Amino acid sequence: MIEVKGVTKKFGRKQVLKGISFTAEKGEITCLIGINGVGKTTIMNAIMALTPINNGQILINGEEIHKGSYEKITFIPDAITMLPQMKISDAMQFMDDFYDCWNQKRADEMLGFFKLDKNERISSLSKGNTAKVNLLLGLAMDVDYVLMDEPFSGIDIFSREQIAEVFTSHLIEDRGVIITTHEINDIEHLIDKAILLNEGVVLKEFNTEEIRENEGKSVIDVMREVYQS
Numbered sequence: 001m002i003e004v005k006g007v008t009k010k011f012g013r014k015q016v017l018k019g020i021s022f023t024a025e026k027g028e029i030t031c032l033i034g035i036n037g038v039g040k041t042t043i044m045n046a047i048m049a050l051t052p053i054n055n056g057q058i059l060i061n062g063e064e065i066h067k068g069s070y071e072k073i074t075f076i077p078d079a080i081t082m083l084p085q086m087k088i089s090d091a092m093q094f095m096d097d098f099y100d101c102w103n104q105k106r107a108d109e110m111l112g113f114f115k116l117d118k119n120e121r122i123s124s125l126s127k128g129n130t131a132k133v134n135l136l137l138g139l140a141m142d143v144d145y146v147l148m149d150e151p152f153s154g155i156d157i158f159s160r161e162q163i164a165e166v167f168t169s170h171l172i173e174d175r176g177v178i179i180t181t182h183e184i185n186d187i188e189h190l191i192d193k194a195i196l197l198n199e200g201v202v203l204k205e206f207n208t209e210e211i212r213e214n215e216g217k218s219v220i221d222v223m224r225e226v227y228q229s
């Protein structure tokens with residue numbers, strides 16, 4: 001389980017996170033929802049210890065993040081971090097050299113699933129294919145938790161559908177996923193837990209299946225209630 005407990009974060013004088021708490025379980029897809037600038041990426045960076053927090057605590061399987069944790073958790077940012085001149089195969093080799101948990105078999109499977117050519121250079125990839133390579137590089141790691149920042153951002157409907165398909169496939173297996181997206185429609189039926197954020201706090205955390213069964217509401221219904229009340 002990932003536990004985010006009372007996390008606060010300031011950039012200069014701007015208090016971005018004002019005591020954020022939530023949990024994300026293994027085997028579940030947890031979605032962070034909120035308008036631009038609410039702090040979703042900051043939360044992901046904080047979980048990965050890529051940005052220091054001011055107060056609070058973040059635990060991964062009961063432990064604070066340490067060097068070894070990067071073999072258990074991976075972050076797929078909204079932009080590719082590989083060099084433009086690299087071929088997809090070079091990027092895969094780089095990951096293989098860097099991480100013990102790199103799973104080449106799964107990477108090859110994803111290449112086929114996304115119909116990508118491993119000889120293509122990062123610089124010549126379309127936006128959709130860049131997003132797919134980014135996803136491949138993250139999901140080919142044998143980690144317990146995968147964090148994904150806006151995997152659907154700016155890509156066409158067919159690529160979005162293909163990416164959404166990944167979430168129901170064995171490529172996710174029983175891993176814990178934390179995702180941010182503004183394209184709720186694409187994944188509404190796939191997410192297990194939603195965390196609604198506003199002005200640095202969690203407004204509501206709910207299990208999507210429970211709210212569907214008990215109250216007959218979709219994630220978007222709850223968002224309307226919470227954000228428009």
Ligand SMILES: Nc1ncnc2c1ncn2[C@@H]1O[C@H](COP(=O)(O)OP(=O)(O)OP(=O)(O)O)[C@@H](O)[C@H]1O
Pocket residue numbers: 011012016034035036037038039040041042043
């Ligand atoms: N390194 C930084 N220095 C100063 N301010 C920052 C920094 N990183 C983020 N911020 C500010 O923190 C706030 C939250 O940013 P963040 O990127 O986490 O939001 P977000 O919810 O992910 O937004 P979006 O939906 O647009 O991706 C914003 O006001 C942003 O300007």
